[in-house]
Amino acid sequence: MSDEIVVEEVSSVREQKEALKRREEAPAGATAGRDQPLYADRVKVYPRKVWGTFRRLKWAALGLLLAIYYLVPWIRWDRGPGAPDQAVLIDMPSRRAYFFFIEIWPQEVYYLTGLLILAAVGLFFVTSLAGRVWCGYACPQTVWTDLFMWVERLVEGDRNARMRLDRQPFSVGKLARKATKHGIWLLIAFVTGGAWIMYFKDAPTLVHELVTFRAAESVWLFIGLFTFTTYLLAGWAREQVCTYMCPWPRFQAAMFDEDTLIVTYQRWRGEPRGKLKKGENDDWSKRGDCIDCKACVAVCPTGIDIRDGQQLECINCALCIDACNDVMAKLGRPGELITYDTEANQIAQEQGNPRPRYKLIRIRTIFYALLFVGVATVMLGQLLFRNTLDINVLHDRNPLFVTLSNGDIRNGYTVKLLNKTREQRTFVLSFAGLPGATMDVLEHPADGDAVLLIAAPDSVATYDVQVRAPRSESVGESHPVTFTLTDPYKGETVTYKSVFRGPER
Amino acid sequence: MPTKIEKDAVTGTQTTGHEWDGIKELNTPLPKWWLYTFYACILWSLVYWVLYPAIPYITGATRGILGWSSRTQITEQLATAHAAQAEYLKGIHDTQLAAIPDNPKLFEFARRGGEVAFNDNCAPCHGVGGSGNPGGFPVLADDVWLWGGTLAAIQQTVTHGIRWSDDADTRVSEMPTFGEILSHDEINNVAEYVLSLSGRADDPKAAEAGAQVFTDNCAACHGDKGQGSHDVGAPRLSDAVWLYGGTKADIVSQVTKPKHGVMPAWSGRLDADTIKMLAVYVHSLGGGK
Numbered sequence: 001m002s003d004e005i006v007v008e009e010v011s012s013v014r015e016q017k018e019a020l021k022r023r024e025e026a027p028a029g030a031t032a033g034r035d036q037p038l039y040a041d042r043v044k045v046y047p048r049k050v051w052g053t054f055r056r057l058k059w060a061a062l063g064l065l066l067a068i069y070y071l072v073p074w075i076r077w078d079r080g081p082g083a084p085d086q087a088v089l090i091d092m093p094s095r096r097a098y099f100f101f102i103e104i105w106p107q108e109v110y111y112l113t114g115l116l117i118l119a120a121v122g123l124f125f126v127t128s129l130a131g132r133v134w135c136g137y138a139c140p141q142t143v144w145t146d147l148f149m150w151v152e153r154l155v156e157g158d159r160n161a162r163m164r165l166d167r168q169p170f171s172v173g174k175l176a177r178k179a180t181k182h183g184i185w186l187l188i189a190f191v192t193g194g195a196w197i198m199y200f201k202d203a204p205t206l207v208h209e210l211v212t213f214r215a216a217e218s219v220w221l222f223i224g225l226f227t228f229t230t231y232l233l234a235g236w237a238r239e240q241v242c243t244y245m246c247p248w249p250r251f252q253a254a255m256f257d258e259d260t261l262i263v264t265y266q267r268w269r270g271e272p273r274g275k276l277k278k279g280e281n282d283d284w285s286k287r288g289d290c291i292d293c294k295a296c297v298a299v300c301p302t303g304i305d306i307r308d309g310q311q312l313e314c315i316n317c318a319l320c321i322d323a324c325n326d327v328m329a330k331l332g333r334p335g336e337l338i339t340y341d342t343e344a345n346q347i348a349q350e351q352g353n354p355r356p357r358y359k360l361i362r363i364r365t366i367f368y369a370l371l372f373v374g375v376a377t378v379m380l381g382q383l384l385f386r387n388t389l390d391i392n393v394l395h396d397r398n399p400l401f402v403t404l405s406n407g408d409i410r411n412g413y414t415v416k417l418l419n420k421t422r423e424q425r426t427f428v429l430s431f432a433g434l435p436g437a438t439m440d441v442l443e444h445p446a447d448g449d450a451v452l453l454i455a456a457p458d459s460v461a462t463y464d465v466q467v468r469a470p471r472s473e474s475v476g477e478s479h480p481v482t483f484t485l486t487d488p489y490k491g492e493t494v495t496y497k498s499v500f501r502g503p504e505r
Numbered sequence: 506m507p508t509k510i511e512k513d514a515v516t517g518t519q520t521t522g523h524e525w526d527g528i529k530e531l532n533t534p535l536p537k538w539w540l541y542t543f544y545a546c547i548l549w550s551l552v553y554w555v556l557y558p559a560i561p562y563i564t565g566a567t568r569g570i571l572g573w574s575s576r577t578q579i580t581e582q583l584a585t586a587h588a589a590q591a592e593y594l595k596g597i598h599d600t601q602l603a604a605i606p607d608n609p610k611l612f613e614f615a616r617r618g619g620e621v622a623f624n625d626n627c628a629p630c631h632g633v634g635g636s637g638n639p640g641g642f643p644v645l646a647d648d649v650w651l652w653g654g655t656l657a658a659i660q661q662t663v664t665h666g667i668r669w670s671d672d673a674d675t676r677v678s679e680m681p682t683f684g685e686i687l688s689h690d691e692i693n694n695v696a697e698y699v700l701s702l703s704g705r706a707d708d709p710k711a712a713e714a715g716a717q718v719f720t721d722n723c724a725a726c727h728g729d730k731g732q733g734s735h736d737v738g739a740p741r742l743s744d745a746v747w748l749y750g751g752t753k754a755d756i757v758s759q760v761t762k763p764k765h766g767v768m769p770a771w772s773g774r775l776d777a778d779t780i781k782m783l784a785v786y787v788h789s790l791g792g793g794k
Contacts, residue, residue, distance in 0.1 A: 040534040244536060398634030402646045402791060407745035412646075412791060442789075466791060471745070 045303035048159035052322025061137040073198035080422045090200050114379040125368035127255040131262035136317035141241050144234035155181040185235045193226030239302035243313050258344040259359040263316045265307040265338050268350040289337050295327050296320035390418035391485040393496045400501045407471035409502045415465045419455035427453050433481035436473050440466045475502035597778045602656050619786025622779050635790040641766045646790040649746040652676050653735040654794035660784040666770030678737040684761035691718045696756040702731045702743040
């Protein structure tokens with residue numbers, strides 16, 4: 001049984017070896033004796049199908065993430081008449097972002113900033129604990145590439161079949177397979193692009209517009225753009241994105257330390273490696289567990305050899321663990337020759353020391369966790385005590401002040417009332433800080449130093465307000481004043497500090 | 506470039522052969538597609554060169570086969586904007602000036618349009634926002650009007666100007682040069698009297714003496730209590746706003762040898778609808794009657 005497997009491995013390994021050889025020799029081999037080429041050829045990666053714990057985990061993550069991506073725009077959320085009923089929507093034309101019960105105005109874009117900080121700190125935290133979990137399981141590049149590879153495998157077969165197909169001369173059968181593959185890829189890419197637009201436009205309306213070809217030109221343009229990038233990045237670019245385009249692999253190692261769990265080849269256990277030959281070198285006590293079958297290389301989506309140690313290209317998808325465990329089981333050897341482990345553990349075991357404990361709680365992880373909790377608390381606090389009204393006061397600059405015929409000084413202000421609720425509201429605007437001053441709202445009945453103002457639902461009401469200080473009041477060049485906006489029914493109050501300007505003395 | 510390829514012992518990667526203080530550079534070449542992307546960008550720029558204006562020469566630039574230019578674009582955008590404004594411009598044209606404030610949308614449009622026209626044409630003298638300028642350029646945001654602050658009066662002033670000899674209907678008035686008519690003492694006394702109208706006289710005796718001078722010489726235009734007259738553009742003398750300054754020296758100077766402001770008639774330069782919008786805007790600055 002085990003012989004069979006190994007023989008099959010060897011046959012595919014031969015191809016792999018050739019590829020590796022090409023890859024190694026590519027910079028120099030082709031032009032031996034001359035200068036090295038400045039640019040490297042791409043070595044196409046043909047990842048083999050694999051089963052196991054981590055593959056199952058990856059499928060689960062893929063299914064969950066894609067479901068979230070494609071389905072979330074379809075969730076409805078009733079916000080009353082006149083408001084969009086899509087749970088998650090970024091409504092650019094009317095300058096609103098909706099997330100279930102949360103509605104964000106452009107003035108509150110700091111929530112987005114907070115979210116991005118949380119995402120970054122969360123990423124740092126996870127990376128310091130368990131390496132490139134993001135890269136291996138959750139990154140859209142990984143998820144869509146995985147999906148596209150699955151399609152590729154369905155249409156063109158597994159690794160060896162695909163390699164053969166690519167080597168074959170042009171034929172109708174080859175064309176049919178390639179066309180089918182690219183067709184399905186483009187279809188997925190189109191659906192991906194379309195789903196993206198749904199986060200910015202009402203999903204059912206958009207689909208209806210698309211089906212009846214009445215969608216706006218810009219909608220088609222953006223869908224086209226995202227279709228193209230999805231197809232290009234997941235179908236063609238794949239690991240090149242991670243290796244050459246993405247900045248994260250370049251600096252994520254800064255979150256690593258010797259206690260970070262990373263996908264590791266247990267060198268102390270595997271070496272000296274070598275092909276297994278019956279009756280020749282099958283005494284496990286005299287050799288390493290690695291039989292050099294290169295199953296780990298064959299399944300790797302980025303085409304590297306994990307046995308070379310930690311490297312930039314490795315996205316820690318752990319598929320090599322599954323592949324190796326499979327081989328080890330067939331050989332009757334213990335699994336986890338390639339495993340999630342920390343550098344500290346590896347060094348300890350290489351020196352024959354007992355296995356040290358995993359140190360999950362470290363200064364680094366505590367710091368990231370505290371930072372995360374801190375930012376999250378601030379954001380939650382902001383959200384809980386979010387005002388449903390706000391006031392902005394702009395003091396007129398031209399003129400700064402006006403001297404009236406009776407000697408009074410008048411200042412003009414543009415007052416903006418932000419009504420963040422779905423009903424029309426009446427506010428009381430009052431003014432304080434300048435004794436004897438009176439306030440007037442242009443084209444509105446005034447009542448001394450307080451005035452009733454109406455703000456339409458979910459909108460900004462702008463009023464021109466004029467404040468008069470009597471001649472007897474010495475205001476000086478600049479006098480601090482306060483505008484207060486109150487909702488008498490809800491009891492909400494906001495204030496705005498402004499100034500009252502007068503002539504130089 | 507080296508003729509012999511050297512491999513780094515630790516990584517197994519080739520070196521570029523360059524060495525700085527014992528540090529050697531590993532040769533990790535860029536992928537070819539990177540280079541091709543760069544070529545594609547060059548190709549793109551070449552296409553751009555052909556399609557759009559690109560290469561400058563002394564008096565212009567190549568036009569590009571698409572014939573696009575920023576000037577054409579702005580013309581088109583302006584045409585679109587004008588088309589969008591057409592409804593409102595027609596409304597301004599068809600509506601009586603006095604009725605514009607009753608229509609909120611039209612009123613808002615007139616204010617905004619008037620503001621643009623004001624900043625282009627009026628602000629150099631009257632200041633942005635009608636803040637005025639020293640030396641006889643009245644503040645338009647206050648409640649003091651020489652020739653009247655109603656919509657109609659403002660429209661009249663803007664259309665025909667003030668003391669603008671090219672316009673037959675211009676507003677005209679002239680304060681006599683009292684330096685040639687009155688004595689120094691009389692001028693001093695009348696200045697004290699004028700100050701007393703706003704309660705600022707230092708010399709009650711002189712002010713008392715000035716009262717008679719005022720009645721004889723000034724009251725005809727400025728009114729018996731210095732209340733002024735919009736018909737002749739005579740300023741009210743009992744308020745806190747002074748076109749040429751409110752100190753005694755300023756008043757003496759203005760009585761002795763008066764200055765007269767001139768404002769052009771805008772009827773030849775601005776169309777009647779723009780002037781309507783200007784009137785609405787100026788009226789809304791805070792002092793409209």
